[in-house]
Amino acid sequence: MRVFYFTEQAYPDAWSAPDQSLRITLPNRHCDPRVAHELYKRYHDEWVVADKLGYHIMINEHHSTPTCLSVSSNISLAILARITQKARLLALGVPLANRVDPLRVAEELSMIDVISGGRLEMGFVRGVPYEASAAVNSPIRMMDRLWEAHDLILKAMTTHDGPFPFEGEFFNYRNVNVWPRPLQQPHPPVWITASSARSMAATAERGYVAATFLTGYATKPLFDAYRDAWRKKHDGEAPADRLAYLGMCAIGKTEAEARRRAAHCLETIASNTRIAPAFRNPPGYATIADNVRFMKSGSVQRPSATKSGRFVNLGAATIDDLIDAGVVFCGTPGQVLEQIGDFHHAVGAFDNLLMMIQCAALSHEETIDSMNLFAEGVMPHLDGLASAMHEQPVKRSVAAG
Amino acid sequence: MASRRESGKRLAVRRTPIEKFADARRNAPAVPRSRQALRGSDRGKKIFFLFTASRPARVEEAIIERSERQLSEDSIRRETIDVQGVKTEMLTGGTGDTGFLFLHPERGMRGSETFLRKLAATGHVIAPHHPGYRLDAPDHFKSVDDLSYFYLDLMDALDLRNMTLIGASLGGWLAMEIASKNTARMSSLCLLSPAGVKTSDRTSRDIVDIFSLDAESAEAMSFHDPNRFATGIDTSDDMELELVARAREASARYAWLPYMHNPKLSHRLHRIDIPTFIIWGNDDRMAPPSVGHALARRLPRGEFYVLDSCGHYPHIEFAETVAAQISKWREQHVKSAPDAVKGAA
Numbered sequence: 001m002r003v004f005y006f007t008e009q010a011y012p013d014a015w016s017a018p019d020q021s022l023r024i025t026l027p028n029r030h031c032d033p034r035v036a037h038e039l040y041k042r043y044h045d046e047w048v049v050a051d052k053l054g055y056h057i058m059i060n061e062h063h064s065t066p067t068c069l070s071v072s073s074n075i076s077l078a079i080l081a082r083i084t085q086k087a088r089l090l091a092l093g094v095p096l097a098n099r100v101d102p103l104r105v106a107e108e109l110s111m112i113d114v115i116s117g118g119r120l121e122m123g124f125v126r127g128v129p130y131e132a133s134a135a136v137n138s139p140i141r142m143m144d145r146l147w148e149a150h151d152l153i154l155k156a157m158t159t160h161d162g163p164f165p166f167e168g169e170f171f172n173y174r175n176v177n178v179w180p181r182p183l184q185q186p187h188p189p190v191w192i193t194a195s196s197a198r199s200m201a202a203t204a205e206r207g208y209v210a211a212t213f214l215t216g217y218a219t220k221p222l223f224d225a226y227r228d229a230w231r232k233k234h235d236g237e238a239p240a241d242r243l244a245y246l247g248m249c250a251i252g253k254t255e256a257e258a259r260r261r262a263a264h265c266l267e268t269i270a271s272n273t274r275i276a277p278a279f280r281n282p283p284g285y286a287t288i289a290d291n292v293r294f295m296k297s298g299s300v301q302r303p304s305a306t307k308s309g310r311f312v313n314l315g316a317a318t319i320d321d322l323i324d325a326g327v328v329f330c331g332t333p334g335q336v337l338e339q340i341g342d343f344h345h346a347v348g349a350f351d352n353l354l355m356m357i358q359c360a361a362l363s364h365e366e367t368i369d370s371m372n373l374f375a376e377g378v379m380p381h382l383d384g385l386a387s388a389m390h391e392q393p394v395k396r397s398v399a400a401g
Numbered sequence: 402m403a404s405r406r407e408s409g410k411r412l413a414v415r416r417t418p419i420e421k422f423a424d425a426r427r428n429a430p431a432v433p434r435s436r437q438a439l440r441g442s443d444r445g446k447k448i449f450f451l452f453t454a455s456r457p458a459r460v461e462e463a464i465i466e467r468s469e470r471q472l473s474e475d476s477i478r479r480e481t482i483d484v485q486g487v488k489t490e491m492l493t494g495g496t497g498d499t500g501f502l503f504l505h506p507e508r509g510m511r512g513s514e515t516f517l518r519k520l521a522a523t524g525h526v527i528a529p530h531h532p533g534y535r536l537d538a539p540d541h542f543k544s545v546d547d548l549s550y551f552y553l554d555l556m557d558a559l560d561l562r563n564m565t566l567i568g569a570s571l572g573g574w575l576a577m578e579i580a581s582k583n584t585a586r587m588s589s590l591c592l593l594s595p596a597g598v599k600t601s602d603r604t605s606r607d608i609v610d611i612f613s614l615d616a617e618s619a620e621a622m623s624f625h626d627p628n629r630f631a632t633g634i635d636t637s638d639d640m641e642l643e644l645v646a647r648a649r650e651a652s653a654r655y656a657w658l659p660y661m662h663n664p665k666l667s668h669r670l671h672r673i674d675i676p677t678f679i680i681w682g683n684d685d686r687m688a689p690p691s692v693g694h695a696l697a698r699r700l701p702r703g704e705f706y707v708l709d710s711c712g713h714y715p716h717i718e719f720a721e722t723v724a725a726q727i728s729k730w731r732e733q734h735v736k737s738a739p740d741a742v743k744g745a746a
Contacts, residue, residue, distance in 0.1 A: 133613060136658065138653055138658060139653060139657075140650065140654045140657070169541075277615040278612070278613050278618075279613070282653070283612065283649040283652065283653035283654075284650045284653050284654065288643060288646045288650065291642075291649075291650075292642040292646055295642045295645070296642065
């Protein structure tokens with residue numbers, strides 16, 4: 001199993017004002033650029049440590065928020081391309097539906113792949129709902145726009161005989177001819193994030209890696225949707241390396257230490273709901289039928305399923321709820337390994353574990369300690385977990401006939 | 402629901418009085434409108450005046466479904482219409498030739514019903530849901546400019562003549578887009594705190610960003626007296642919830658960016674050569690009356706009127722007053738030669 005180290009590169013000092021929305025509207029006078037400078041340096045140093053410890057690295061981006069100082073996955077990746085040696089470099093991702101100029105995305109990703117010596121994993125995401133308000137493009141038909149941008153980028157990376165025109169519904173170019181072309185042939189691996197059975201199936205049909213974020217024990221039906229769609233479209237079973245799960249990890253030498261660190265996980269999850277109501281669910285992001293359901297229930301968030309079958313509301317969850325939900329893996333290395341094992345067993349084989357080990361105000365020292373504990377006490381045993389899983393007959397949710 | 406085009410057969414719909422009358426009139430010689438208007442006493446006998454003799458068959462073809470259900474005792478009814486393959490539903494009411502075409506605001510038709518009933522008492526009114534607000538819009542509908550072509554087609558399909566185009570807020574923007582392209586089928590225009598033309602500098606908005614407001618705040622800001630007019634949403638009514646969700650999505654489809662205006666429209670206002678009545682609430686907290694005042698000066702035949710104690714939707718807060726004002730405006734500006742429609746059959 002591949003483990004990708006992940007941090008959102010937060011600016012936690014600005015979280016103290018309790019009533020502030022942390023997205024879109026928080027004035028940037030709350031950002032001290034000298035503090036941000038130190039934070040960037042620190043996060044970059046931690047990536048170097050992650051690379052040495054055998055992690056791969058995942059990068060993301062957000063906008064108009066102190067929860068994530070990375071405003072461009074590609075800028076973070078460009079730095080990583082030179083300061084790391086071995087790690088696969090995953091952007092998860094580039095919010096394609098919000099990008100005005102996907103040709104530029106194709107150029108930058110190609111350049112990063114070449115600089116890094118072919119270590120790029122190319123993740124495309126639709127973009128979170130609340131950032132539609134900070135983006136140029138509208139939240140209407142985002143998936144259609146994402147796929148058209150994707151088509152352009154892939155064609156740009158795989159066309160080697162001179163310029164071609166691209167005259168699409170959303171994007172128009174006169175002469176597409178990307179220099180340099182990517183080092184990995186025919187192109188770097190493509191990842192897509194998915195939170196519905198439909199987008200899981202669309203990703204499976206294209207053979208790309210599908211990732212889900214913090215979906216806990218509700219991940220199983222999503223992964224199964226991928227596996228079912230794969231069986232219909234391709235021969236055989238979906239390879240486990242095409243599935244990825246992002247969870248949080250609070251690890252310590254003792255359970256008490258881990259639980260202290262888990263406070264930062266709680267704060268991060270709570271930050272996801274610290275959004276002014278107007279921005280939570282922009283028009284067009286969800287279907288009309290879903291919007292009717294939201295208005296009836298008064299909530300945009302679905303409760304998350306847990307290992308024990310309970311449903312918990314993530315916004316109001318305790319650390320035990322989050323552990324039970326498979327959203328946070330928390331405890332000593334042994335406990336974390338056991339929780340990941342249980343989760344892996346429940347949702348079926350997946351070979352990419354995206355671990356948010358640093359979040360909120362978890363200090364540099366605690367972050368390095370957590371990375372070491374996970375690398376020594378958990379990571380070496382994950383391959384055994386995966387192969388033990390593979391030896392078992394694959395349990396199918398739907399008879400494949 | 403199969404359209405007549407698909408089935409090649411008329412839907413089995415009971416003929417309404419207006420249609421029966423239309424059938425009877427179809428072969429009769431056209432009566433000049435001036436004489437029709439004189440026969441006011443006939444109104445009591447529920448006789449409907451229609452230019453059926455000159456109205457082409459395609460008018461009836463465009464209407465693919467009629468609801469017999471009365472939406473109110475004042476005879477507002479629903480029709481599904483197909484214009485060049487784009488379907489939508491419209492509310493209709495009143496009698497005679499279509500005098501009024503109402504273009505609803507960004508909130509959809511919600512709250513406009515009383516105004517439509519009042520208006521229908523003075524003449525025939527049609528009020529289509531813009532594509533997307535009631536039924537799905539085609540994917541390529543992305544701007545108010547696209548909507549304006551839909552309405553130019555609709556006016557052709559229904560062979561509307563000499564009518565008064567009314568638009569509220571986003572609907573007012575749409576009315577100006579339509580009129581800037583072709584005013585041949587209109588005699589006058591009424592704009593109720595219209596969006597569409599930017600008057601402020603580039604780091605300011607003329608209209609509050611509704612997409613940055615939660616539903617309750619937007620509703621409260623829309624009215625001078627929100628306690629009386631702000632419409633709560635009945636969460637037990639799935640159709641109402643769907644209309645609310647659709648209105649928000651469709652408005653984002655047409656007005657997200659540039660927000661609530663078309664930078665080109667201000668360069669086309671000189672083409673709106675018909676009398677244009679602009680009504681604005683003095684307490685409009687969504688868009689100040691100064692916007693309307695500036696707009697009125699730029700319209701060739703614009704007149705500006707400010708309503709006291711009124712917010713962003715004059716036709717909702719003062720349904721009766723505004724309907725009466727518009728009706729009077731229409732009478733003052735009816736063209737003398739109603740059949741002289743350039744390009745109309």
